[in-house]
Structures are given as structure tokens and as C-alpha cells.
Amino acid sequence: MSAPSGARLDLRLTAFAAAVLAATGAWADERDDEIKKQTRPDSNIEVGVGFVDDANTRFGQYNGMVKDRLYLLLDGDYVRRDDATGTWIGIRGRNLGQENRELRFEQSRQGDWGYFVDFSQTPRYSPYTPITGLTGYDSTSQTVNGQAPNPLELKTERRALAAGVEKWVAQRWDVRFTARQEQKDGRRLFGSGGGTAFLVDPIDYRTSLYEATVGYTGDKAQFTFGYYGTNFVNYKTRLDVAGSPSGVTPIGLPPGNQSHQINFAGGYSFTPTTRATYKLAYTHQTQDDSFIDVSTTGRTNLGGVVDTKFGQVGLTARPMPKLALVADLRKENRDDKTPIVDYFNVATTNTATGENEPRSIHALVGKLEGTYQLPARFRVTGGFDYDERKRNTSPVRVVSFREKTEERTLRLDLRRDMSETLNGSIGYAHSKRDGSEWQTTVTTTPGQLGSNLVHPLHLADRERDKLRATLGWTPLDKLDLQARAESSKDEYGGRTLGLQDGSARFFSLDGAYRFGESWNLTAWVSRDDTKANLLSCMSAASNNNGDISACPNSAASPIWSANMRNVGNAFGLGVKGKATAQLEVGAELQIHNDRAEFRNGPTPTATPALTPPPDVSYNRQILRMTAKYAMQKNAGVRVQYVRDRFSTNDWTWENWTYSDGTQVLANPQQTVNFLSATYYVNF
Amino acid sequence: MRSLVAALLAAFLASGAIAQEKAKPEAPKDLVLAGDAKCTRCHDENDSFPVLAIGKSKHGTRADNRTPTCTSCHGESEAHINKPAQGGRPKPDVMFSKTAATPPEARSQACLSCHQGGKRIHWTGSMHATRDVACTSCHEIHTGHDRSRDKRDQAEVCFACHKQQRAEIRRQSRHPTLEGKVTCSDCHNPHGSAGEKQLVRDSVNETCYSCHMEKRGPFVRTHQPVQENCVICHNPHGSVHDSLLKARAPFLCQSCHEPTSHRGGFASITGGSNSSTSAGIGITLARACMNCHTNIHGTNNPRDTTNERTFRR
Numbered sequence: 001m002s003a004p005s006g007a008r009l010d011l012r013l014t015a016f017a018a019a020v021l022a023a024t025g026a027w028a029d030e031r032d033d034e035i036k037k038q039t040r041p042d043s044n045i046e047v048g049v050g051f052v053d054d055a056n057t058r059f060g061q062y063n064g065m066v067k068d069r070l071y072l073l074l075d076g077d078y079v080r081r082d083d084a085t086g087t088w089i090g091i092r093g094r095n096l097g098q099e100n101r102e103l104r105f106e107q108s109r110q111g112d113w114g115y116f117v118d119f120s121q122t123p124r125y126s127p128y129t130p131i132t133g134l135t136g137y138d139s140t141s142q143t144v145n146g147q148a149p150n151p152l153e154l155k156t157e158r159r160a161l162a163a164g165v166e167k168w169v170a171q172r173w174d175v176r177f178t179a180r181q182e183q184k185d186g187r188r189l190f191g192s193g194g195g196t197a198f199l200v201d202p203i204d205y206r207t208s209l210y211e212a213t214v215g216y217t218g219d220k221a222q223f224t225f226g227y228y229g230t231n232f233v234n235y236k237t238r239l240d241v242a243g244s245p246s247g248v249t250p251i252g253l254p255p256g257n258q259s260h261q262i263n264f265a266g267g268y269s270f271t272p273t274t275r276a277t278y279k280l281a282y283t284h285q286t287q288d289d290s291f292i293d294v295s296t297t298g299r300t301n302l303g304g305v306v307d308t309k310f311g312q313v314g315l316t317a318r319p320m321p322k323l324a325l326v327a328d329l330r331k332e333n334r335d336d337k338t339p340i341v342d343y344f345n346v347a348t349t350n351t352a353t354g355e356n357e358p359r360s361i362h363a364l365v366g367k368l369e370g371t372y373q374l375p376a377r378f379r380v381t382g383g384f385d386y387d388e389r390k391r392n393t394s395p396v397r398v399v400s401f402r403e404k405t406e407e408r409t410l411r412l413d414l415r416r417d418m419s420e421t422l423n424g425s426i427g428y429a430h431s432k433r434d435g436s437e438w439q440t441t442v443t444t445t446p447g448q449l450g451s452n453l454v455h456p457l458h459l460a461d462r463e464r465d466k467l468r469a470t471l472g473w474t475p476l477d478k479l480d481l482q483a484r485a486e487s488s489k490d491e492y493g494g495r496t497l498g499l500q501d502g503s504a505r506f507f508s509l510d511g512a513y514r515f516g517e518s519w520n521l522t523a524w525v526s527r528d529d530t531k532a533n534l535l536s537c538m539s540a541a542s543n544n545n546g547d548i549s550a551c552p553n554s555a556a557s558p559i560w561s562a563n564m565r566n567v568g569n570a571f572g573l574g575v576k577g578k579a580t581a582q583l584e585v586g587a588e589l590q591i592h593n594d595r596a597e598f599r600n601g602p603t604p605t606a607t608p609a610l611t612p613p614p615d616v617s618y619n620r621q622i623l624r625m626t627a628k629y630a631m632q633k634n635a636g637v638r639v640q641y642v643r644d645r646f647s648t649n650d651w652t653w654e655n656w657t658y659s660d661g662t663q664v665l666a667n668p669q670q671t672v673n674f675l676s677a678t679y680y681v682n683f
Numbered sequence: 684m685r686s687l688v689a690a691l692l693a694a695f696l697a698s699g700a701i702a703q704e705k706a707k708p709e710a711p712k713d714l715v716l717a718g719d720a721k722c723t724r725c726h727d728e729n730d731s732f733p734v735l736a737i738g739k740s741k742h743g744t745r746a747d748n749r750t751p752t753c754t755s756c757h758g759e760s761e762a763h764i765n766k767p768a769q770g771g772r773p774k775p776d777v778m779f780s781k782t783a784a785t786p787p788e789a790r791s792q793a794c795l796s797c798h799q800g801g802k803r804i805h806w807t808g809s810m811h812a813t814r815d816v817a818c819t820s821c822h823e824i825h826t827g828h829d830r831s832r833d834k835r836d837q838a839e840v841c842f843a844c845h846k847q848q849r850a851e852i853r854r855q856s857r858h859p860t861l862e863g864k865v866t867c868s869d870c871h872n873p874h875g876s877a878g879e880k881q882l883v884r885d886s887v888n889e890t891c892y893s894c895h896m897e898k899r900g901p902f903v904r905t906h907q908p909v910q911e912n913c914v915i916c917h918n919p920h921g922s923v924h925d926s927l928l929k930a931r932a933p934f935l936c937q938s939c940h941e942p943t944s945h946r947g948g949f950a951s952i953t954g955g956s957n958s959s960t961s962a963g964i965g966i967t968l969a970r971a972c973m974n975c976h977t978n979i980h981g982t983n984n985p986r987d988t989t990n991e992r993t994f995r996r
Contacts, residue, residue, distance in 0.1 A: 038739075039714070039715050039739060042827050062862045085746050086746030087746075100859075110747040111748070111749050174800075174801075191969070192977055193974060193975025193977065205897060215800055222804050224804070247996075248995075250996075251984070255983040257899050265877060277805050279885075291984075292984060294986070302983060310878075310885045315808075332886060343985045356904065357905055358901065359901070359905050359911070363886075365879065391907070401907075420784060454941050456908070457938040457939055486847075497942060498938060526850050538942065539943075544943075562937075564934055568923070595923075598934065603949070604949050604962060606955075609953060610954040610962055611952050612949075613967060616923070652925070652969065653968065655964065655968060658969075664969070
């Protein structure tokens with residue numbers, strides 16, 4: 001039955017009105033949805049599998065993927081905010097299917113309170129595999145050659161649990177407390193002298209860090225008052241070795257220690273352009289772990305005490321619109337107050353007494369810097385840096401020593417913003433390090449000086465010149481170029497032997513180009529070249545007193561030099577973009593070639609003949625390709641392929657056999673293929 | 684008939700409402716931040732630059748009355764909002780892009796007006812601040828995912844300037860930085876610190892100890908450079924030599940030690956034996972000098988059965 005015509009008109013008009021309203025409302029709803037989508041915190045989850053082929057411990061060193069098999073890949077972020085209260089909830093999971101997993105939960109009401117709990121696991125697989133007969137390697141009682149030789153996996157793992165709370169009080173004050181406890185255990189390559197036996201360091205550490213602060217943030221003044229506490233426990237401080245060369249057992253492993261620090265740091269802005277900063281801290285550290293062996297002194301522990309006082313004050317100012325000044329002074333006094341005791345009870349030799357040697361170190365570091373705006377968009381910065389270190393020494397030394405070193409640096413830097421798309425700088429710095437009179441080594445013969453041919457590298461007189469230039473250029477809106485070049489030269493002075501001179505050069509060029517609607521191309525290349533030249537001699541007389549003629553300088557015991565050099569070449573190329581509306585693709589290639597040279601000679605005559613160590617190179621090429629296909633607006637699949645190739649000619653372990661027969665494989669050629677497929681959802 | 688009247692009335696009201704809207708535009712509403720309407724009336728959800736994504740971040744939490752509005756950071760920008768009759772539309776007063784005319788100091792000041800406390804107290808005067816690095820050189824504001832605060836991405840942000848570290852961190856001996864397990868900010872505070880090299884603790888050693896506490900001691904027998912500064916021997920950013928060493932033993936050791944006894948021994952990959960110390964493989968292969976001096980960071984063994992004082996036991 002058809003409806004009356006009047007009723008049909010009614011219906012049409014009603015429908016029309018409804019459509020108008022609905023269209024308006026729908027448009028508003030659609031817009032609201034779009035705005036909500038663009039402003040609501042993102043959550044996502046990605047799950048899938050990855051397969052490793054030809055796995056090795058270089059590729060899997062820190063991610064644990066060291067075996068040929070499937071791995072669960074699971075990552076996710078859940079982030080939600082209650083807009084009415086500003087309360088956030090976050091759950092973050094990373095690498096949950098792997099050994100380097102992380103999981104964090106946090107909740108906060110922004111500007112009011114918050115807390116978090118965080119777990120992190122980090123493996124470290126040694127690239128080296130010993131074939132050894134050692135038994136008891138996970139314990140403190142190890143037996144050399146206790147079984148037939150077997151491959152032994154060397155791995156350590158850190159598991160850290162952290163938690164923290166924070167509370168804001170009256171907007172300007174906040175109180176925070178964090179605690180972190182990390183357990184580290186596993187096996188580290190170790191050994192003993194007296195015939196070089198292979199051993200394992202059975203690591204079993206617990207490190208706890210605690211930090212509490214009360215902070216104030218005002219318009220002009222800000223400060224924090226804090227406590228920082230540490231506690232380190234080693235559950236295995238003694239290693240007993242059976243079947244090893246005589247006299248090496250027991251071996252002391254690191255003792256526990258603990259510290260408490262209170263600190264007060266802040267800043268005050270006198271004017272918008274004048275500000276002072278400061279920090280004061282006092283740390284009391286102790287080490288009173290029980291000795292592993294009977295002390296001839298009757299002491300059962302070291303009674304180690306180190307008190308450190310730290311102070312810093314800084315000032316920045318702009319006395320004139322074109323002049324900016326920075327001054328900073330820092331002092332740290334680390335006083336080792338450990339009681340001195342004649343532990344070893346041995347006859348004093350020319351290199352050691354039986355006493356422990358507390359090490360106190362005082363540092364005074366300052367800087368003064370001014371930047372002036374010159375015409376034509378030039379700016380010049382001049383600076384003076386001062387670095388003074390003082391350490392105590394003992395009457396008997398194994399190396400020459402000086403109690404005080406001073407390093408002064410003058411630097412000048414000129415930079416210019418040539419335009420919004422071009423800028424560059426060039427800088428030069430000259431440093432000179434010297435110090436107090438040298439305290440030479442002595443012999444047991446009264447009044448006789450010892451060998452004084454070398455100044456230790458961190459104490460020696462040194463002059464350093466450094467030149468640096470940078471250039472940033474954006475020739476096109478879509479093209480970015482960056483170049484950097486650095487060069488420095490060191491000259492060591494003072495003694496005949498030891499480090500003579502050195503240099504370092506670095507160059508890099510980066511480019512980024514955007515093309516099409518969504519494509520990016522990046523490329524970079526860098527090269528660094530570091531040299532250090534060392535001079536030494538064989539069998540110098542112990543009472544040479546700096547006289548080079550005390551070196552036999554014979555064919556069997558020559559004065560020799562080593563021209564050490566590290567060269568690193570790195571290259572990267574990457575492209576990514578959207579192939580279609582649904583498909584994003586990317587590819588990245590990295591090539592790293594590093595080389596270490598030693599070049600020591602002349603080679604002493606000996607039987608069997610000696611062979612100076614040849615250059616060592618490490619080559620790594622990584623190809624990574626990804627494709628991400630959006631099956632829906634918020635979901636899709638991601639496929640990744642990685643080819644990781646590593647090779648080296650490192651000779652470190654090649655011709656080495658421990659006295660117990662242990663050999664170590666370095667796995668010098670490694671090529672890994674990794675393929676993964678994951679499904680992701682954003683919500 | 685009542686339906687017809689209702690429909691007409693509704694349509695009339697709807698069209699009237701539209702007409703009224705045309706005649707007297709409704710004041711634009713804030714979309715994300717309190718007071719953002721003056722900006723989001725143009726920079727809305729259709730803008731090519733996704734400004735609204737700031738709503739995903741902490742800045743977009745309107746329930747927190749400390750959060751900013753657009754002009755808190757970009758300035759009042761009157762000329763930009765009310766375009767002059769002549770010429771193009773001027774940029775906002777404060778802009779943060781790499782090529783923006785706003786000086787880095789002014790860019791950072793926009794952030795420091797709220798964020799000068801806590802770990803940022805030492806920003807002013809820091810190496811970054813005095814070398815034209817602005818907060819936004821590293822941080823992304825209009826996003827819920829700031830790469831510099833993501834452990835997996837942070838290093839790449841730092842490598843945009845620190846090119847040498849980019850190469851070093853990929854050397855054969857390295858920290859797990861590429862895996863996001865030890866990030867730059869675990870050791871450095873890029874916002875400035877009271878200590879050297881913008882480190883999170885007051886000295887190099889105290890920073891290293893937060894993970895490597897076993898090296899702290901003090902020991903019965905201490906190795907002086909170990910106590911003074913870890914970076915005398917190690918390069919924490921990566922090295923071609925094992926254990927992040929700056930040079931390989933015995934050369935590193937011979938840079939300090941006198942050439943008496945066996946200490947001037949000639950490094951060689953042949954000759955000698957695994958226990959020879961004057962020349963040959965005993966001081967060159969495997970752990971080199973540390974084959975015997977196994978506790979090189981210090982020993983707490985109080986006996987001297989086999990020269991514990993030289994870190995051998």
C-alpha cells in the first residue's frame with residue numbers, strides 16, 4: 001500500500017532537513033575525529049619473527065641473537081592521557097623477545113606526581129671463544145685442565161631494575177627519588193701470570209644507585225639539594241685456582257665499596273643576560289671489604305676512605321649587546337684517607353715498598369671566554385682554559401712522577417652566518433702543558449737515581465695545536481650539506497724515550513637531499529687518522545738516570561721506535577620514501593674500514609726470530625633494507641633484511657696458546673643474514 | 684502536516700544558523716592548547732606542518748596549567764597574524780627551524796622560561812649554549828615522539844654534529860649505543876653540568892663508576908692513572924683495540940713505563956714464549972702485558988706471594 005502524497009512530501013522534507021543537519025553534524029564529527037587523532041598520544045604494538053642465518057657474536061654481541069634460529073620480535077608503546085586530569089599512563093616494551101629486553105611502566109599526573117618502574121637487560125657476548133679444559137669457570141674455585149678441552153661461551157649480562165617517584169609541591173618545588181639496582185654476572189676472559197694460565201673472571205656484581213633531590217624552580221633562582229648514594233657488592237672477591245702455575249692462587253677480585261654524596265646546585269639570573277651557576281658536593285666513600293687472604297699486618301680489610309669535595313661556580317653575562325662573556329671555575333679535591341700500612345712486608349726495592357699507596361688528586365679547572373659580534377655577520381670568540389692537576393706520590397716509584405701539571409689553552413674561533421643558508425667557522429687552539437719538578441725513580445743504593453728515560457703520557461710536557469673548520473650550506477631548500485675538518489698536532493717534551501709526538505686529523509662530509517614528495521637521500525663519509533710516535537729501548541740499565549747510553553742499543557737490544565697509527569674510514573648511504581600511498585621503503589648501506597698500525601723497529605736479533613706486529617684491519621659492511629606496507633590506515637606489515645659482514649686479520653689470538661693448552665678463536669670472518677617480518681598496529 | 688511544519692522549521696533554523704554564521708562568524712575555538720585559536724584558525728588539522736601534534740606531547744596536557752600556548756614560544760607575532768596590506772606575510776616572531784632568523788639564544792630562551800630548573804640549571808654557559816645549539820636543535824616539540832628522548836634514536840640526533848663519535852661508536856670495541864642500551868645521555872648531560880665534558884657526574888671516573896663500580900677501589904695496590912682518569916687509557920666512544928683502549932699493549936704501557944727490566948720489550952707476533960716478557964709473543968699476543976698483570980686496575984690482595992703489588996694476583 002502506497003502512502004498518501006502529502007505524507008510523502010512530509011517524508012522528503014523531513015529527510016532533507018535531517019540530511020542538512022546530519023551533514024553539518026557529520027562534518028563536525030569528522031573534524032573532531034581528525035583533530036583528536038592528531039592530538040591524542042600514540043600507542044602502538046609490533047610483533048613478528050626474525051630469523052638469523054650464520055649467526056655470530058659480533059652481530060649478536062649486545063642483542064643476544066647469536067644462534068641460527070627464529071627470534072620473537074615484540075615492541076610496544078601504550079600511552080594514554082586522561083585529558084580531564086592530565087594523568088598519563090605509559091607502558092613501553094622494547095625487544096621483549098630478545099635478551100636485550102626493556103620494560104617500563106609509568107604513571108603521572110602532570111605537574112603533580114609521578115612514578116615509574118623500569119627493567120632493562122643487556123647481554124654482552126665476547127667475540128672470542130676459548131677452547132679450554134678449565135673447570136669451575138662459573139665459580140671461585142677453578143681447575144686448570146680439569147677436563148678435555150671444550151668451547152666455552154664467554155658472556156656477561158646486566159639486569160637492572162629501577163624505580164622512581166616524583167612529587168610537585170606548589171608548582172615551584174619538586175621532590176624526586178630514584179633507585180636502581182643492577183645485577184651483572186657471567187664470564188669474562190681472564191688469566192694469570194707465572195706461565196699464563198687461562199682463567200675466567202666469574203663476575204657476580206650488584207651495583208645499587210640511589211638519588212634523592214629537592215628542587216626549586218623560580219623565575220630567577222633555581223636549585224636542587226640532593227643525595228646520591230652508591231653500593232657495590234662483589235659476591236666473588238676471591239678466585240682459587242688449582243692446577244695452575246705455582247704461586248698464582250688465590251687471586252683477588254674487585255672488592256665492594258660504597259659512597260654517600262650530598263650536593264647543592266643552582267643558578268640565579270640577575271638580569272635576563274646575567275646568570276650565575278654553582279654546585280657544591282661532598283662525597284664520603286669507603287672500601288672495607290674483607291681481605292681474601294691473611295694480611296701480615298693483622299688487618300682484615302683496607303679501611304679505605306676517600307673524601308671528595310667539589311665546587312663549581314660559573315657566570316655568564318652580556319655587558320654590551322655585542323659582547324657575551326662566560327667564566328667558569330671548578331675545583332675537585334679527592335682526598336684518599338686510607339691508612340698507610342706496610343702490607344707486603346717486603347724489602348724495599350727500587351720500584352716498590354710494601355705499603356699501600358693512597359691516591360689523592362686535586363683538580364682546578366677554569367675557563368674564561370668572550371664572544372664579540374663583528375660587522376658583516378662575523379663573530380669572534382676568544383677563550384682561555386686552565387687545567388691544573390695535583391696528585392700525591394710516594395717516596396718510591398716505578399715511573400717518574402710529578403705532583404702537579406698545568407695546562408693552559410688559548411683559543412680563537414671565528415664564525416660567520418653568511419646567510420640563513422650558509423654558515424661556517426674556523427677555530428685555532430694552542431695548549432701547553434707543563435708542571436712541577438719531576439720526581440725521579442731511585443735505586444736501593446743510597447743516593448743513586450733509577451731509570452728516568454720516560455715521562456708518563458698524562459704527565460709529560462706537551463704542546464698541542466688544534467685547527468678546526470666547519471661549513472654548513474643549504475644551497476637548495478631540499479639539499480643540506482655539512483663539512484667538518486679538524487687537525488691537531490702534539491709535541492711531547494722532556495725525556496729521551498716515551499711518547500715523542502702525535503697528530504690527529506678528522507674530516508667528514510654529510511649530505512641530505514629531499515626529492516619527490518616523500519623521498520630522502522642521505523650520504524656521509526668520514527675519515528680519521530691518529531698517529532703517535534713512541535721511542536723505547538730494550539734492557540736499559542736500572543740506574544741510567546735518564547742517560548740514553550744506558551740502553552745497550554745493540555742488535556739484540558736496540559733503541560726502537562713505534563709509529564702507531566689508527567685510520568678509520570666510514571661511509572654511509574641511505575634512501576627512504578613512499579613508493580605508493582601504502583608502501584614505505586628504505587635502504588641503508590654502511591661501510592667501515594678501520595686500520596691499526598704499529599710499525600715498530602728495528603727488530604732485535606733473536607732466536608727464534610721476532611716479527612713486528614703487522615697492521616690490523618677491521619672491515620664491516622652493513623646493508624639494511626626495510627619495507628613497510630600499510631594494510632589499513634593504522635596497521636600493516638614491516639619486512640626487514642640485514643646483511644652484516646665483518647672481517648679482520650687481527651693476529652691477537654692467532655698464534656697464541658696458553659700454557660695450559662687453551663686456545664682462543666677470534667672468528668675473524670663473519671657474515672650474517674637477518675630477515676624479519678612484523679605486524680604493527682597503531683592505536 | 685505537523686511533520687511538514689517541523690521539517691520546514693528545522694530546515695529554516697538550520698539555514699538560518701548557517702546564514703547567521705556567515706553574517707557573524709563564531710569566534711574560533713581552541714583546538715589543542717589553551718588560547719591557540721588565534722593560530723589554529725589557520726594552522727588547523729589540514730596544515731601541511733602537523734602543528735596539532737603538539738597535543739600528543741606533555742605540552743598538550745591542558746589539565747596542567749603550566750603548559751604553554753603557541754605564543755608562549757613563538758611570540759605574539761601580531762604582524763604574522765594580521766598580515767600587512769603590502770608584501771607577504773611576515774614570519775612569527777620566534778621561529779625554530781634550522782634556517783630561521785631567530786638567534787639560537789632567543790630560541791632556547793623560549794624553553795628556558797619554564798625549563799631552567801633541575802638538570803638544565805647549567806645550560807647557560809654550557810658548551811652547547813655557547814656554540815649556537817638551541818634546545819630545538821635536538822628536541823622536536825610538535826610531536827609525541829621526540830627522537831632525542833628515545834634511547835634507540837638519541838645517538839643519531841647527537842651524531843648530526845658529533846661526526847667523529849659517529850664513526851667511533853661503530854668500531855669493533857664499543858659500548859652498546861647502537862642498540863640503545865648505553866645512550867649518550869647516560870654519560871653526558873647535553874643541557875650542561877658542573878663537571879667536565881658535560882658529564883652527568885662531577886668527573887670522568889665518577890661517571891664511569893656508575894656502571895663499572897668494580898674499578899673504583901681504593902685497593903691495597905692502586906694503579907695511579909686508573910685513579911686519576913679512565914680516559915688516559917680508554918676511549919669510551921669506541922676503539923679498534925679491545926677494551927676500548929686508546930692503544931694496544933704493550934705500546935700503551937710503554938708510554939709511561941721505563942724500559943728497564945722487561946718493560947722495554949719488543950712487541951712481536953713470533954719469538955719468545957707465552958711467558959716471556961722481554962720480547963715476543965708473551966707481551967704482544969692475547970692480553971699482552973695483562974697476561975701477567977691481570978688485575979691492572981688494582982688489587983686488594985694484601986699478600987705478596989707473587990708480586991701482587993704489580994697487579995699479578
